[in-house]
Amino acid sequence: MRAELIDQHIAAMTAASTNLLRQMQDEGLDYTLNVRPTDTATMHVSVRDLTPDIENRIRRCLLGTGMQVAVSEA
Numbered sequence: 001m002r003a004e005l006i007d008q009h010i011a012a013m014t015a016a017s018t019n020l021l022r023q024m025q026d027e028g029l030d031y032t033l034n035v036r037p038t039d040t041a042t043m044h045v046s047v048r049d050l051t052p053d054i055e056n057r058i059r060r061c062l063l064g065t066g067m068q069v070a071v072s073e074a
Helices: 003-020 022-026 052-061
Strands: 031-036 039-047 068-073
Touching (some): 003 039, 022 052, 039 052, 052 068
Parallel strands (some): 039 068
């Protein structure tokens, strides 16, 4: 894949995932999103004060993006 397409994919998936998580962010979710150029199939979500309930909500929220979701404690 061409480098500019990788950059566009990362930007699009980050924007889409941010929009999908907006309600949780409004509820106080403190997180960062990261799609790595070497692994564009995985959305990495780092969450401060991660709980199993929050992890499940994030996974359900991002289920339809077509990406793998890796959730970890920030």
